[in-house]
Amino acid sequence: MTSTLNTQLHSLSFAAFILHEIMDNPKEDETPQSRLKQVGMMSILYIMHQGHQALTISNIVEITKLTRMGVSEVIEPLLARGMLTETFVKNSMGRGKARQFEISPQILERLRSFQPK
Template identity: 90%
Template sequence: MTSTFNTQLHSLSFAAFILREIMDHPQEDETPQSRLKQVGMMSILYIMNQGHQALTISNLVEITKLTRMGVSEVIEPLLKRGMLTETFVKNSMGRGKARQFEIAPEIFEKLRAFGQSS
């Protein structure tokens, strides 16, 4: 029972942290709509991360039903903010390169520090 509670608490902490970071710190030339899309994308990325799914453009297109360009438009500001890191890996066919993302470890470090101070 405790582990379920901890998982829920971690999810709520993550969501609250992301919401505050994005909404309270607008980037130059960024609209409220863009920030809201970023919050939603981070929520999807977190759920994928918890499910051990690869955070790739293709997987995001499949889940969100956005176009590749639509996904990229939301991902770019998150990379700029430092909330995501990006690496290039071989694509599913093993020939070309695919962009793979990871939620920045610093976010989880801040969440752990917050949990210890409570």
């Protein structure tokens, strides 16, 4: 029971933290719509992270049904904010490169401070 409650509290902490960080710290060229998309994308990425899914463009496209360009448009500001990190890995066919993302370790570390001991 305790671990389920901790998981729920961690998810709520993440949602509140992301909402605060993005909505209360607008960048010069961002619209409210862009910030709202970023909040939604971070929520999806967090659920994927919790499910141990690779955060690749292809996987995000599959889940969101956005185009690759649509995903990139939302991901780029999150990278600029430092909320995500990016690495290049081999694609699923093993020949080319694919972009893979991770939620910033700094964000995850800050969230750990909210967890009950």
